[in-house]
Amino acid sequence: MRLLIVEDEPNLLSVIRKGFTEKGHNLSAAMDGRTALEMLGEYTFDAVILDIMLPDTNGLEICRRLRSVQNFVPILLLTALGSTENIVTGLNAGADDYLPKPFRFTELEARVNALVRRSSQEHKPIETITIEDLEVDFRAKTVKRDGSFIQLTAKEFLLLGYLVKNSGTILSRNLILDNVWDINFDLNTNVVDVYINYLRKKIDKPYEDKLIHTIKGLGYVIKPLT
Secondary structure (H helix, E strand, O other): OEEEEEOOOHHHHHHHHHHHHHOOOEEEEEOOHHHHHHHHHHOOOOEEEEEOOOOOOOHHHHHHHHHHOOOOOOEEEEEOOOOHHHHHHHHHOOOOEEEEOOOOHHHHHHHHHHHHHHHHHHOOOOOEEEEOOEEEEOOOOEEEEOOEEOOOOHHHHHHHHHHHHOOOOOEOHHHHHHHHOOOOOOOOOOHHHHHHHHHHHHHHOOOOOOOEEEEOOOEEEEOOOO
16 A cells, blocks of 8 residues: 555654554655645545645645545544544535544554555446447447447547547537547647547447437537437
């Protein structure tokens, strides 16, 4: 695991760092809120161990800021304030768990492991998306419609995958270029239209019901039948 510890007590920080390092985990540390927020903005962590009482930004405020920008890294709060009211305040701020001081390292380790396990289960990558009789399997990289396999090139599969992951959303040509092709691709190219046509011939043409639609002046959308 890659963990971030935000703690301003050097002795406690040293104990936590030593414990997790000996278990083979990758540890980063910050002793104030400003540094923690900078690190969280630059790097990805599996979990954050966050003290509430910091010399600058309160740990609860760090929770709120992370959740406000859709950063859902698991957060375990550490604090000497263990009342029910404080626990509720921490959880309402966006924390996932709460451990009052003093604590045993074994309990801290068990709680962090549980948070990371739960998070990994909640954020499993999408394996299969089904729209009407169209089935896209992202793990096997296969496509079926009405039970029959459809052969796609790698780029066609990427384009179809982007469409089905955003089913019902109108996607502009520039947005498709940014997400399926290199972001520096020539925006004047008609490559999106060409590949949409390729997909239509394979996905829609053999079937009565069409799934890929052009929204004039806006872009493309794939959506279930209505």
